[in-house]
Amino acid sequence: MxxxxxxxxxxxxxxxxxxxxxxxxxxxxxxxxxxxxxxxxxxxxxxxxxxxxxxxxxxxxxxxxxxxxxxxxxxxxxxxxxxxIAPTAPVELVSHSHAPRYQRLMENMGRRAVYVVITAAIVVPVWLATRSHFSDVAPTTASLDAVPPEAAMPAQGSPLPPPAAPSAPPAADAGPYVASLAPPVNRSPAAGKLVLDFGGESWMQVVAPDGTTVEQGLMRAGDNRTFDLGAGLRVVLGNATAVRVQQAGSIVDTAPYQRANVARFTVSSDGSVTPAE
Known part of the structure; x- marks a missing residue:
């Protein structure tokens, strides 16, 4: 007062x-x-x-x-x-503090820098964790037995190389060799086997018909797992687009069994694949 x-x-x-x-x-x-x-x-x-x-x-x-x-x-x-009685005069408010303009600019820039750092700390880890989920393009591989055109055609005027000695015919079930960064895996699984090749990080769970967990955990890029189908299996794959599923030598399309990039399906003892209940 x-x-x-x-x-x-x-x-x-x-x-x-x-x-x-x-x-x-x-x-x-x-x-x-x-x-x-x-x-x-x-x-x-x-x-x-x-x-x-x-x-x-x-x-x-x-x-x-x-x-x-x-x-x-x-x-x-x-x-x-x-x-x-003298009339009441309004109270005059006088500011006794003044911040220089450069100080105000530095404070504004400091606050903005804090906002940028906080936003980056939240957004970047989320983007790195989810970017593989949005990539629908399968990795391409180059065959090692393909000969470049310039190597197949000899230079003009040079003698033709002698014919190569005949080699033994390849085995009927042998596939072409490909150049890939992933470790070598069995490309022709035996009948009655389920093979999972992981091209990226993915959570996996494999459960037997009696409810027993055969294996579960976070798989890394390059991991692969093989399971016996004798008793039938129930499979759950997170980040399903990064996992290649093979059953009896054939690749299984998991798109019909996916929801939100999580695939759930059952492989019976006879090799048939059905949606998981």
Whole structure:
């Protein structure tokens, strides 16, 4: 609360205070009775009648209490208020602190840098963990037995190389050799086997018909697993697009058994693949 000094509050007993005292005496009221009716302390009523405004406080309070006293006695004191009590001046707020412009710019840049670091710390790990889920392009491999055209055709004028000695025919079930970063895997699994080749990180669970977990865990790129189908298996593959499933030498398309890139299917003992219940 801000109190005005007595130098800004003018008044004497011959003005408002005198008129109120004379009106109270004419009405036959005591100071105590007036204080009770106005719910004011007795010393405040006496200060109003004697013109001691500084005892009451700021001029806005003095004006309010004088008007309340005047209404009680039916006296008009408005003509005396401006002459005796200085009008209330608004409080002027002055700022005593000033931040230089370069300091404000540095603070703004610092806050933005913090936001960028926090956003990167959240977004980058999520993107690295999920980017393989959105890649539908299968990795391409190059056959090692393919001969480049420039190597197959001898230079003009050079003698033709002697014919190569005949080699033994390849086995019927041997496939072509391919260049790949993945470790070598068995490309022709035996009948009655389920082979899982992992081209990326994937969670795997294989359960027997009796509910026993055969194997489960997080597989890494390049891992492969082989399971016997003699008893039938129930398989769950997370990040299914990164897993190649082979059954009896044939690749199984897991797209019909996927939901949200998670494949669930059952391989019976006879090799048939059905959706998992």
């Amino acid at each position: 801000i109190h005005e000094s007595s130098a800004n509050i003018h008044g004497d007993a011959r003005g408002c205070g005198g008129r109120l005292r004379d009106a109270r005496t004419a009405a036959g009221l005591s100071v105590q009775e007036v204080a009770t009716r106005l719910r004011m302390p007795v010393h405040v009523v006496q200060a109003l009648e004697e013109g001691r405004w500084q005892v009451i406080g700021a001029s806005v309070f003095v004006r309010g209490q004088l008007r309340s006293y005047a209404r009680l006695l039916g006296v008009d004191v408005e003509p005396f208020l401006d002459a005796e």
